[in-house]
Amino acid sequence: LIDGFTKVTDKDAAVYTRKIALEEGIFVGNSAGAAIKGLLQLKEHFKPEDVVVVLFHDSGSRYVGKMFNDDWMRERGFLEEEITKAEDVIKDHIDKPLIVVRTEELVSHAIERMRKYKISQIPVIDITGFVGSVDESDLFQSYVADKNVADKPIKDVMGKPFPIVKHGTPIEEVSRLFTKENEAVLIELENGNHHIITKDYIVVAIK
Numbered sequence: 001l002i003d004g005f006t007k008v009t010d011k012d013a014a015v016y017t018r019k020i021a022l023e024e025g026i027f028v029g030n031s032a033g034a035a036i037k038g039l040l041q042l043k044e045h046f047k048p049e050d051v052v053v054v055l056f057h058d059s060g061s062r063y064v065g066k067m068f069n070d071d072w073m074r075e076r077g078f079l080e081e082e083i084t085k086a087e088d089v090i091k092d093h094i095d096k097p098l099i100v101v102r103t104e105e106l107v108s109h110a111i112e113r114m115r116k117y118k119i120s121q122i123p124v125i126d127i128t129g130f131v132g133s134v135d136e137s138d139l140f141q142s143y144v145a146d147k148n149v150a151d152k153p154i155k156d157v158m159g160k161p162f163p164i165v166k167h168g169t170p171i172e173e174v175s176r177l178f179t180k181e182n183e184a185v186l187i188e189l190e191n192g193n194h195h196i197i198t199k200d201y202i203v204v205a206i207k
Contacts, residue, residue, distance in 0.1 A: 004042075006038045006041045006042055008034040008038045008041070010076075010078075011076075011078045012033070012034070012037045013030050013031070013033045013034035013037060014030060014033060014066075014067040014073060014076075014078045015078060016033035016034070016036045016037040017029065017030050017032060017033030017034075017060070017063065017067050017068075018033070018067055018068065018073075019033070019036075020032060020033060020036060021060060021068070026056070027059065027060035027061070028056045028058065028059060028060050029056075029058035029059060029060055029062060029063050030058075030066070030067060031057065032057075032058065033067070035054050035055065035056070036054065039052060039054055084171055085167070085168050085169060085170060085171060086165055086166070086167055086168070086169045086170075086171065086174050086185075086187045086197070087168065087187065087189075088171070089171070089174075089197050090187060090195045094189070094195060098186075098193065098194050098195060098196060099113055099117050099119060099122055100122060100124070100125050101122050101123075101124055101125075101134065101154055102124070102125055102126065102154070103124055103125070103126045103131060103132070103153065103154055103155040103158070104126075104153050104154070104155070105154050106150065106151055106152065106153060106154070107134075107142070107149050107150050107151070107152055107153075107154060107156075108150040108151065109154075110122055110139065110154055111139060111150065114136055120135060120136045120137075120183070120198065121133060121134070121135050121136070121162070121183055121184045121196070121198060123161065123162055123184075123186060123194075123196065124154055124155070124158045124161070130161045130162070130164065130186065130194075131161055132155070132158030132159060132160065132161050133158060133160065133161055133162050133184070134154060134157065134158050134159065135183060138157070138159055139157065142157045160181075160182075162184045162186045162196070163177045163185050163186065164185075164186045164187075164188055164194070165177070165186070165187055165188065166187075166188055167187055167188060167189050169187075174197070178199040183198055183199050184196050184199070185197055
């Protein structure tokens with residue numbers, strides 16, 4: 001007779017299956033992880049003198065390509081990786097090129113790029129490097145003030161350049177660079193290229 005039960009999520013089952021192997025050296029399957037997590041969820045029902053028996057009834061060999069595979073876990077959002085440095089935030093899309101606009105390009109070019117890539121901020125460059133930035137809200141305000149702004153060069157409407165940090169900069173230090181006036185930060189990668197992270201993206205990544 002079943003006196004009670006508890007539900008365990010797929011993620012918790014997978015995570016605890018890995019924990020059993022890592023912390024106890026017991027190579028068992030997904031149902032074992034679910035059993036341990038379920039036990040922990042029910043711990044308030046037990047007294048210190050109670051004896052609890054947990055059954056592990058399958059082997060981990062069937063799950064080598066699943067919960068013991070980091071890529072499989074990551075694809076499903078099951079792998080909880082600690083984000084400590086700037087590079088941790090961008091590692092899943094580090095190969096994507098940085099979208100930029102040049103000082104002599106028109107405002108209309110920046111707007112087209114924002115629409116195409118579904119982005120809100122773009123760094124501005126010239127032959128010396130990063131010299132400014134444009135933000136969709138700033139461009140909108142410029143348009144309200146001047147309906148012909150789309151035909152003007154970016155250098156006439158650009159704001160301050162985004163702060164630049166090294167790829168190994170602690171995430172706490174990066175977070176402090178986001179302000180009401182600054183919505184993005186550039187990360188300098190080991191190969192000399194740069195990547196961008198926005199305030200909204202870093203909040204989601206840290207959560």
